[in-house]
Amino acid sequence: MTLLNGLGIPELTAPELTGEWEWKLARMEAGEMSRSEFMQEIAAMTERIVARAKTYDSDTIPGDFGELATPCPKCGGLIKETYKKFQCQGCDFSLWKIVAGRQFEAAEIDELLTQRRIGPLTGFRNKMGRPFNAIIQLNAENSPEFDFGQGSGGDGTAEAVDFSQHESLGACPKCGARVVAHGMSYVCERSQGPAKNCDFRSGTIILQQAIEPDQMQKLLRSGRTDLLKDFVSARTRRKFSAYLVRAADGKVGFEFEKREPRTPARKPRATVEKTGSPDAAGAATVSSGRKKITS
Ligand SMILES: [Zn+2]
Ligand SMILES: [Zn+2]
Structure with missing residues (x-):
């Protein structure tokens, strides 16, 4: 990042511009922008970047590399x-x-x-x-x-986990026990350890969307989160908005907002992809x- 800022290439560092490319890519996929038009814009940007980068040689790349506020964990040094x-x-x-x-x-x-x-x-x-x-x-x-996160392999760990100090976010939709934040997931306190007898688990990040504790609380209390707008489809790589809802079987599912007529209707209440494994985390x-x- 510092290198790119130093080289004066805002295209690669400004989030709104990156978002713009994401948008253009989505438009091209949707057939609203031609491939050649898209490639031309990419080529023009690349040319600008290469021209800019050539004017610096590697020893003089400007950058304001700083110091950490925290000392070294080994020796206390800077x-x-x-x-x-x-x-x-x-x-x-x-x-x-x-x-x-x-x-x-x-x-x-x-x-x-x-x-x-x-x-x-x-x-x-x-x-x-x-x-x-x-x-x-x-x-x-x-x-x-x-x-x-423990137990992400699916068969759980043999180690008992003490959740008594964890804040309860609400009642488990499957068994009524406490749901707590644990590693990468929200889990039922009865889903861990050797005596586990429940399997409720929902990711703290689902398809790139962070699920904050207050949203999990809301889901457990009322059966539905607010409209969350930063999901990214693992298949199409497009952003989408959805509510997380508590399905009848106690699992967490999606409920989609009403879309504009252009977009083909999606199946409501599809089941959330398994969120326990690191690979389920979503799209590029x-x-x-x-x-x-x-x-
Ligand atoms: Zn040190
Ligand atoms: Zn449970």
Whole structure:
């Protein structure tokens, strides 16, 4: 990001412009913009970028790399941002800025170092290029690790989890026990540990849409969230709005808002894709494509 800002290429850094490309792409997919028109605009932008980038040589890339507010977890030293890393000035501790195709901002690393954990974060990509969400935590050796949440494999963990300190967000739609935030999911407190007898679970991020605790509370209390506008279809990669609703079987499902006549009607109350696995996290965003350019 800093590199792109430094090079004076607002096209790749301004979110509203990235959104504009997303929009153009969607229009092209919908047949409202021709492919050649789209490609021409891409080519024009690329030309501008290359021209701009050529005027700098790599040693003089301007950038205001800062320092972290949080000291090094190993030695208490000052951590400075460099082009590729967050590097302690006192020891060998360092963190890569780009992990699984996603670039960390300084504020995120500050949070990781203070809380030893951050997330769920969106925008990671696996080797196959599929997007995923994850929590990052620092392990005992102060190395960052992905944490996809306990029991995400489906068969649960043998370890008992003590939820007595967790705030209850409402009653489980399946069994009436307490629902709490746990890793990447909201889970029924009876769905964890060796004595589990319920399987209620709903993601904290569903198809790129963050489901805030107050929305989960609302869903559990009234059977429906507010209209959430930032879902991204994993199949078409388009944004859509929907309510999350409590289905008759106690699972969480979608209810779609009324669409303009152009768009073909969608099936109401489709079941939410399984949200437990990291792969279910949804579709590509232009922002992750943008990050590739910096690496
Ligand atoms: Zn250090
Ligand atoms: Zn339950």
